[in-house]
Amino acid sequence: MSNPQQLRYSKEHEWLSAAEDGVSTVGITEHAANALGDVVFVQLPEAGTTVSAGETCGELESTKSVSDLYSPVTGEVTEVNEDVVNDPSLVNSAPFEGGWLFKVRVTEEPAELLSADEYTAFSAG
Amino acid sequence: MSSTEPTEPRHTALDAVHRSLGATMTDFAGWDMPLRYGSERDEHLAVRTKAGLFDLSHMGEITVTGAGAAALLDHALVGNIASVGVGRARYTMICQADGGILDDLIVYRLAETEYMVVANASNAQVVLDALTERASGFDAEVRDDRDAYALIAVQGPESPGILQSLTDADLDGLKYYAGLPGTVAGVPALIARTGYTGEDGFELFVRPEHAVELWQALTKAGEGAGLVPCGLSCRDTLRLEAGMPLYGHELTRELTPFDAGLGRVVKFEKEGDFVGREALAEAAERARQNPPRVLVGLVAEGRRVPRAGYAVVAGGAVIGEVTSGAPSPTLGKPIAMAYVEAAHAAPGTEGVGVDIRGTHEPYQVVALPFYKRRK
Numbered sequence: 001m002s003n004p005q006q007l008r009y010s011k012e013h014e015w016l017s018a019a020e021d022g023v024s025t026v027g028i029t030e031h032a033a034n035a036l037g038d039v040v041f042v043q044l045p046e047a048g049t050t051v052s053a054g055e056t057c058g059e060l061e062s063t064k065s066v067s068d069l070y071s072p073v074t075g076e077v078t079e080v081n082e083d084v085v086n087d088p089s090l091v092n093s094a095p096f097e098g099g100w101l102f103k104v105r106v107t108e109e110p111a112e113l114l115s116a117d118e119y120t121a122f123s124a125g
Numbered sequence: 126m127s128s129t130e131p132t133e134p135r136h137t138a139l140d141a142v143h144r145s146l147g148a149t150m151t152d153f154a155g156w157d158m159p160l161r162y163g164s165e166r167d168e169h170l171a172v173r174t175k176a177g178l179f180d181l182s183h184m185g186e187i188t189v190t191g192a193g194a195a196a197l198l199d200h201a202l203v204g205n206i207a208s209v210g211v212g213r214a215r216y217t218m219i220c221q222a223d224g225g226i227l228d229d230l231i232v233y234r235l236a237e238t239e240y241m242v243v244a245n246a247s248n249a250q251v252v253l254d255a256l257t258e259r260a261s262g263f264d265a266e267v268r269d270d271r272d273a274y275a276l277i278a279v280q281g282p283e284s285p286g287i288l289q290s291l292t293d294a295d296l297d298g299l300k301y302y303a304g305l306p307g308t309v310a311g312v313p314a315l316i317a318r319t320g321y322t323g324e325d326g327f328e329l330f331v332r333p334e335h336a337v338e339l340w341q342a343l344t345k346a347g348e349g350a351g352l353v354p355c356g357l358s359c360r361d362t363l364r365l366e367a368g369m370p371l372y373g374h375e376l377t378r379e380l381t382p383f384d385a386g387l388g389r390v391v392k393f394e395k396e397g398d399f400v401g402r403e404a405l406a407e408a409a410e411r412a413r414q415n416p417p418r419v420l421v422g423l424v425a426e427g428r429r430v431p432r433a434g435y436a437v438v439a440g441g442a443v444i445g446e447v448t449s450g451a452p453s454p455t456l457g458k459p460i461a462m463a464y465v466e467a468a469h470a471a472p473g474t475e476g477v478g479v480d481i482r483g484t485h486e487p488y489q490v491v492a493l494p495f496y497k498r499r500k
Contacts, residue, residue: 034149037358038166040452040459041428061430063165063358063451066482092164 002120003029004096009119010072012054015096016113019106023078026071027100028060028091031123036062039091044069044080044102051077053110058101060091069101074108137182138275138333139340146354153357154246156183161356168359169454172322175351176281178343179360181328182336185249186270187242187256193264194238200399201259202230203382205392209234214302214319218382218390219252224404225378226385228252229370231319233304241270241315241330245372259400275336279343280326280363282498283350288327290346292316301325310342321360323367323496362451365460368422368494374433374448375420375462381405383412384464386420418445419470422495423488425459429481431488436480437463444469447479455496462493 007015013032017025033039041061051057051071058069080102084090090099114122134157143150148159159180161168171177189198198206204217214233218226228248233241244252249271256267279288289296294307294316304317312335320326331339344352361371370376375385382390383405391405411417423431430452437445445465453460461479469477472492478485 037149037161038164038452041430043429061428061452063362064160066430066432089166 003031003116005116007096007116008072008113009116009122010054010070010113011122012070012072013123014070014072016072023103023105024073024075025100025103026073027095028069029119029123030095033092033095033099036060036065036067036091038063039088042069042084042088042091042101044085045071045077047077047079049077051075051104053108060088071104072113073104073106073110075104075106077102078105079103135183137180138336139180139182139277142337142340143180143354148354148356151357154183156246158183159354159356161358162354165356165358165362166454168353168355169362171351171353172281172324172355172359172363173455174282176279176283176287176347176353177322177355177359178340178347178352179278179280179355180336180340181276181278182274182333183246184276185244185246185252186274186276186330187244187249187253188268188270189240189242189256189260189265190238190268191263191265192238194240196397197256197260197263197265197267198232198240198242199395199397200263201256202232203391203399203401203405204232205395206232206234206240207395211236212303212305213300214304214317216302216390218376218387219255220381220401220405221378222401222404224381224401224408226372226376226380226382227255227378228372229376233315233317235304235306235315248372273332274330275333276328276330277336277339277343278320278326278328279347279352280320280322280355281324281352283347283352284324284326287343287347287350287352288316291342296327310339310346312339312342314339321367321369322363323369323494324363324498361449362454365449365451365462366453366455366494366496368462368496370420370462371449381408383408384417388412416467418464419467420448420493421463421465421470421472422491422493423447423450423461423463423477423479424456424491424495425461425479426487426489428459429484429486430459431461431463431479431481431486437465437469437488438478438480438485439469439476443480444477450479453495460495461488465490
């Protein structure tokens with residue numbers, strides 16, 4: 001698997017797109033999706049709520065387990081992906097594309113986000 | 126009890142095959158086993174509609190032989206093992222003197238004076254120790270055959286056709302819970318019509334050195350029929366849908382077969398005494414008059430998945446506990462098995478929920494199993 005170069009990554013296995021008009025898109029990585037197995041339910045933060053970097057903002061249920069979803073940045077949620085709510089398997093089939101989770105107007109970004117190469121090394125270790 | 130078992134994970138004879146197939150592996154009872162090869166949901170649905178291939182070599186085989194083999198097993202287990210015909214199998218349990226379940230087992234009668242007991246991997250040493258101890262005074266030998274067998278299962282509606290293409294054995298004549306020695310793909314095998322999926326299927330006990338050859342022959346024979354390799358993850362959802370208990374979840378040492386709704390496996394009418402008889406007679410009476418908790422099925426109205434250990438609630442009070450839970454690929458909803466107080470156990474009981482991380486989600490109480498195949 002390859003992690004897109006234009007994204008940045010958290011150690012909780014979320015990815016973050018470069019901001020467009022101050023808004024970034026958040027999802028989980030293919031590595032995380034593979035580790036979870038088939039995702040059957042996602043609970044996402046509601047639009048208009050504030051999420052904080054490194055704190056839980058939702059959950060992902062797979063066959064075997066439930067995992068917390070962490071926000072990689074602080075900011076206001078502007079949109080959630082209703083397609084992935086209705087069809088959580090998008091997280092497995094297209095984690096970096098149609099399986100995105102929410103968009104956030106970033107107010108604060110932690111310094112320790114990883115580049116694609118750094119995340120690839122981190123997730124292999 | 127397991128101090129003699131190695132601490133390094135054990136690998137089955139098919140380990141290299143699993144790795145070449147890209148399996149996600151997991152530690153299971155000290156064994157490194159395939160959890161899934163791709164999507165566990167797809168593997169589950171393949172078994173329901175076509176066929177799946179499983180490595181179950183972690184299961185624990187124990188051979189009991191001798192003129193007193195039947196008498197020993199009648200004494201050591203709760204079932205009527207002497208009445209099992211040669212070539213037939215029986216689902217049974219081994220209990221402590223206090224009636225607590227040590228393991229659930231399948232016992233195959235291979236010959237007049239030879240049985241094979243198949244224990245769960247997690248309990249194989251316990252069962253071996255108990256049988257060995259209980260054999261004292263019987264004209265019978267208990268042999269640890271865990272390393273003598275690999276176990277490959279082919280399960281699903283297409284499995285008879287796939288297997289028949291590789292063997293001359295009379296599969297039409299092989300009934301559910303029967304087993305016969307034969308040859309599959311040139312390999313000597315005990316062919317058993319048993320499984321843990323709720324589908325028709327077979328379990329093939331072979332020598333470990335033949336496992337790869339047999340696996341590959343089955344894979345090839347099943348190519349056109351939709352056979353896929355399947356991991357333990359879908360095995361768990363398949364057995365859950367079929368309402369089959371799993372040791373460590375629905376069955377424990379703290380429960381008797383009567384507590385688990387499986388009192389029918391205890392055969393008081395058999396000849397001679399057996400370990401646990403007195404306590405089990407009391408447990409049967411208690412279950413009849415005043416059952417503490419009853420094993421039920423729960424079906425979610427929402428999409429959040431109940432997990433083992435979650436509390437079952439009604440009217441704000443805890444009335445039970447989930448023992449197994451998963452998203453059901455067949456029903457398309459989360460399902461669970463749970464022990465609940467008898468007053469809330471009837472199918473259709475209103476107002477029952479599961480406490481899912483602080484939120485009480487509504488659940489329907491249903492009769493088990495969730496899924497029954499059409500014959």
